[in-house]
Amino acid sequence: MRVNDRVFGMLMLILAVAYGWEATQFPVPFGGHESVGPETFPIMLSIILGISSIYMMVRPDPDEKWAPVAMLVELAIVVLAMLAFAWAIEPIGFMPAAALVVSFLCWRMGASISKSVMTGVISSVAIFFLFNHVLELALPLGLLEF
């Protein structure tokens, strides 16, 4: 099967066209037109991307196997967990957020639950103290602040 490259090439071709079209819409810079405007370089890039994506569709390489759907769902959950961690650093605080996300990641990578929690708690507390007290970079305490 050679679907991957065809689909990806298609997406990149759309990107190239949209990007190039957007470049022609830039407002005229203050001081009028010059021989090279802000749009010259982007237009060159969109041509290069366009050519290589057409090549990719015409002569696709064999596919690398995608993971089964269940694994893709799992990867999506991991990505969401990391996003949630990013969101939680400030309101909840670094230590609890990091402990949760590290335990979750360890568990998903195949560690037992108790060992995952241990790794999560120890690493987040250690990194918090290393950063706040040794390296003097302030990480938010969040809920633990009183």
Place this chain on the structure above:
Amino acid sequence: MDTLSLLMQGFAVALTPESIMFAVAGAILGTLIGALPGLGPANGVAILIPLAFSLGLSPTSSLILLTSVYAGAMYGGRISSILLNIPGDEPAMMTCLDGYPMALKGKAAEALAISAIASFIGSFIATIGLVILAPILAKFALKFGPSEYFALFALAFATLGGITGKNQFKTLMAAAIGLMIATVGIDISTGVQRYTFNTLELFEGVDFIIAIVGLFAISELLFFLERHAGDGLKQVAINKLKLSAKDIIKVLPASIRGALLGFVSGVLPGAGASLGSFISYTLEKRTSDKGEFGHGDPRGVAAPEAGNNGAASGALVPMLTLGVPGSGTTAVLLAMLISLNISPGPMLFQQNADLVWGVIAAMFVGNLVLLLLNIPMVGIFVKLLSIPPKYLMPIVTLIASVGIYSVSHSALDLYFMVGFGVAGYIFRKVDIPLVPIILGMLLGPEMEKSLRHALVLSDGDWSVLFNSGLSIGLWIVAILGLVLPIIVGPIVRAKMARSKNSTR
């Protein structure tokens, strides 16, 4: 001699207690990073940049720290090649060929020690080469005008796939994507907003450090998850070291030949460390045909190890003098220079002479530290190597996120990092190389600037890009770099595969 006195001044910088401390810390961290499979040197340096940045280290200290990490990672790569038969990074592949058989024969400690010595010789000779070649090249590069620079940037992208590159169009596509990301933000010379969609956060463009950490570290985590590789691999037990002076002398010629070949292929565009270690290994096999190459010949360990360390230092020559890196890791080092507000290129040797020479001197010091560390302390690194990735990767991810977060204390940067991680996962699935993307983001602004300068000077005449002998020469090399791999690539790759299979 001018160079020599500058180098002595460099040693004055490198031998202060602070610099030595950073060199030692970098060497230890680097060896660890190199030894852990899946955490290559580019990855490791990328994770450490935001940390060095937010710690507010001086440019010299952070450069010393990170070049030691770079050198250390090259040393570390051999540990997993020898003990696990899995190269820590691509150039360490050839070390597996004789290193792993040696380990299977119960000579793991000897293989590690010999490869440490060979690595030292490789880096040492190549650093001397750097001292000699870099100032000459920097002087030469002063002749470059904007059109030559534009051609040089094109050359850098064209040769990035290397002789062994599989699909040149994918390299090109990756470069275009990187350059496109670089155009996001307010255009420096006209003030026009480009691709910002009126979002305040995009006005300053996309931070390449976030992109690097996301593309490398986060996508690696996703791959580890997918492959269920969390348990790690079985490693060969390590024996007690029995190494005589005779054994060392026996591998010396191989190491020196490897070092020289490695240095040359590191300096040349498009060759890189992988080719350096490959050529060193095949040449060694041919010149000394009586050995038992592929079955644990010590010279088969020494030659490629010297070659890849030589190439690693050699790759710093174009990076420092021209501002054009030849490999993924040097691209990441370039990222650090740019984020420290130091523009590499020929002027670097004039404006920041003490910094450059301090770093070069630190490479000598770092190498000595690495040699001293690696022989007695190899056992400790081996212990750490046996920590399964299921505990290690999440912690590394955490450290990477902390680094990114502490740069500007914004959760948005972390969202971007995860986004780049997902993108990196998809790119790797469709075989789009990541290094040209990074390089495009780094070189984009400079490349556009030189195009602009050239065309403004010529009043919009595009033929200015090809009007000097030098720029035509660069364009020819660029085109060759793009076309040759299509012809030669399959042959070289077949050879590499054959020499790998014949030893199994």
